[in-house]
Amino acid sequence: MTPADLASTVLTAARAVFVTRGLDVSLLPETTTVERPRNPEHGDYASTMAMQLAKKAGVAPRELAAALAEELSSRPGIKSVEIAGPGFLNIRLDAAAAGVLARDVVLAGQEYGRTDRLAGQRINLEFVSANPTGPVHIGGVRWAAVGDALSRLLRAAGADVGTEYYFNDAGSQIDRFARSLYAAAKGEPAPEDGYGGAYIAEIATAVLAEAPDTLKLGEDEALEVFRVEGVKLMFAEIRQSLDEFGVHFDTYFNEKDLHDRGELQEALDRLREQGHIYESEGATWLRTTDFGDDKDRVLRKSDGDWTYFAADCAYYLDKRKRGFDRVVIMLGADHHGYIGRMKAMAACFGDDPDANLEILIGQLVNLVRDGEPLRMSKRAGTVITLEDFVDALGVDATRYALARYSSDSPIDIDIALWTRASRDNPVYYVQYVAARTASAARQAATVGLTRGEAADFRPELLTNEKENDLLKALGEYPAVVASAAELREPHRVARYLEEVAGAYHRFYDEPACRILPKGDEPIGEANKARLWLNDATRTVIANGLALLGVSAPERM
Template identity: 85%
Template sequence: MTPAKLAATVLSAARSVFETRGLDTSALPEATTVERPRNPEHGDYASTLALQLGKKASVAPRELAAALAEELGRQPGVKSVEIAGPGFLNIRLDAAAAGVLARDIVLAGAAYGHTDTLAGERINLEFVSANPTGPVHIGGVRWAAVGDALSRLLRAAGATVGTEYYFNDAGSQIDRFAKSLYASAKGEPAPEDGYGGEYIAEIATAVVAEAPDVLKLGEPEALETFRRVGVELMFAEIKQSLTEFGVRFDTYFNEKDLHNRGELQEALDRLREQGHIFEADGATWLRTTDFGDDKDRVLRKSDGDWTYFAADCAYYLDKRKRGFDRVVIMLGADHHGYIGRMKAMAACFGDDPAKNLEILIGQLVNLVRDGEPVRMSKRAGTVVTLEDFVDALGVDASRYALARYSSDSPINLDIARWTRANNDNPVYYVQYVAARTFNVGVQAAEIGMARGDAADFRPELLSHEKENELLKTLGEYPAVVARSAALREPHHVARYLEEVAGAYHRFYDKCRVKPQGDDPITEVNIARLWLNDATRTVIANGLGLLGVSAPERM
């Protein structure tokens, strides 16, 4: 019995008690939850429903708990119910009810853990969106890992998700990039405000190879060639490095399209219709202070040029026009001041900023070796890039390490720890269980031991305390997925997988899956093989949400 099914049973029992006693059933919640007690001696699960409902029903919580306990005790699969404190319910399941979960997980396979908690939501998730002026740096790497994991989580929770990379190919940064390439091609030092690093020389050389006469052109024409071709080459490299990292976007959105299609003017017209536009000092402004921003924002400058914020407005409107109910944008720590203006902008469009727009801020990441930050890149010169990160840790360890921590906390990742082949390395600890569970299945097959038909599975034989502990841990997976998706926090999945790994190791040490020596294969062995395979299913599913492999051998 899963925690969700038990919670539904508790609620059903409460409804029966209310109806029998003539209590107002409108006081009952639409759903409830059960939790695992910290002390296993207190039972398998605990419910606080009696405490929650006592006052509403004008019944002492402990009296209501007694009635609930009596009703629950009659439900199939419930072994006993004890009342603790002012009205807590400590519930124990019988072995068969607990053990059947192993079969259910194996039969569900890759679908186990998927929920419909976000069904009907259409979410646009934008992340990374680094300007094509250089390789993806360490901050972007964090968003690549976390954003991709979040997209998988949201889909597992039932949402329709569109992932997006905003390709900014306009503005002063691109101008400096083109000038840096041009200078490099001529053998000159980069401009004072330009870009350095070996990659500039590489891209400049590639531009010249593609346009051999570029240096014979006048400076304006040459700069335009370096801009156009250089950006194409740089962005192609960014896409390739992200693909190798396991990150693919549904949409790569080009900022120039907003300008070429007249969408900035469309956004301005829409905002004017809403009554939030005013003119001052020859410029066109959006009155965002009406919605909590610290100052009003210029959309079009006095010289007629659009501002970056105008493009932000047009881009947001474009996403909403494409049918997305919620726009989620993941930004680095240096964009914290961006939240107020974006929330106000959504309100100016007539949207509910709390419903239609989310901005997630990620903190800094430091890669550490021997206690010292790794600062210099072989190619970029001043920052650690995606390639540097993967070279140091590998794809799996990089993705797991970056998704393992709350994105709003700075982290220091020690290269030695994350490349160590022992249990001190969290990704190794979890992947080792993936490999061990697979190997147990292989060894079982070699001696002719198979799970057999689901109808012949004997769940009541999984009665050992370590089997029960593992079953309860596996049963929490759907709730972990739903909670992680709702909170936009993939790190809960990683931490949960480490709990599963620990519970499996304790089970494996105490409960033999295969018979020893020439001992016959028993139904207990078969039941434990189901539990072993259920564990591999959960580990593989959870790692898959993080974009990490579940290896068959280590």
């Protein structure tokens, strides 16, 4: 019995009590939850249903709790129900009801943990979106790991998700990039406001390989070649590095397309229709202060050039026109100021900024060696890149390390810790369980031990405290997935997996919970039941790691 199953049972019992007592059943919630008590002596699960409903129903909490306890005790799978404090219900499951979860998890396989909590939501999730003027840097690496994990979580919770990478391939930064490539091709130092690093020389060389006569052209023509070809090459390199990191986007969207298709003018016209546009000092403004922004924003400057914010407006409108009812944008730590203007912009379009737009801010990351942050990339020159991260830690450790912490907290990633083959390395600790469960299954096969048919599974034999603790941990997985998706917090999955890993190690190391028969002992039903539990653990670990984009190795 999963926590969700038990919560449904509690709600059904409450309805029965209300009907029997002639109470107003409309007071009952549509759903409820049960929690694992901190103290195992208080039972397997606890419910606050009686305290939540007592006042509304006009019944004393403990009186209602007593009625609920009596009703619940008659339900299949419930061993006992005790009343604590002002009306807590402490519930214990019988061994069979608890143990059957192992079979259910194995049979569900990759589907275990998936829910329909967010079904019906169409979400556009934009993340990384680094300018095509250099490799993905350390901040983008964090969003690559967290954003990809979040997209997997949202889908696991039933949402229809489109992932998107926005290339800012129009504007002054592209001009600086082109001038930097041009200078490198001529063997000159980068312009004062240009880009440095070995990658600039590499891209310049690649452009000349494609168009060897470029330096024979006039400066303006040569710069255009470097602009077009340089961005194309940088774009391809960024995509390749992300692909190798296991991050694949449904859509790569170019800012230049907004300009070429006239979508900035379309957005301006739409905002004018909404009554939020005015002209001042020769420029065109959006009155965002009507919706809480600290100042109005220029969309078109007096010289006729569009602003970056105008492109933001057009891009948001484009996403909404494509049918996404919620636009989620992940931005770096230096973008806090964007939240107010973007929310106001959504309101200017007539949207509900709380329902249609969500902005997540990620804090800074340091890659640390010997207690000192690494500052310089061998290739990029000024920043640590995705390749630097992966070279130092590997893909799995990088993804896990970056997804393990709340994205609104700055973090230091210690190279020594995250490359260590020991239990204090969180990703090693979890992946070791994936390998250990696979090894246990292989060893079982060598002695002829198999799970047997599902119909012959004996869940009531899983009575040991360590078995029960592991079952309870496995049962929490669907709720963890749902809450992590709703709260946009993939780190909840990582921390949960570490709890499951600890519970499995304690189960595996308990002499009374041997999976394999000892010595010449015959294979018993308890051995088969524990193999179901072993394989259920591997299923949960593998499913959870997959949500983080991390492998579940069979051997380590």
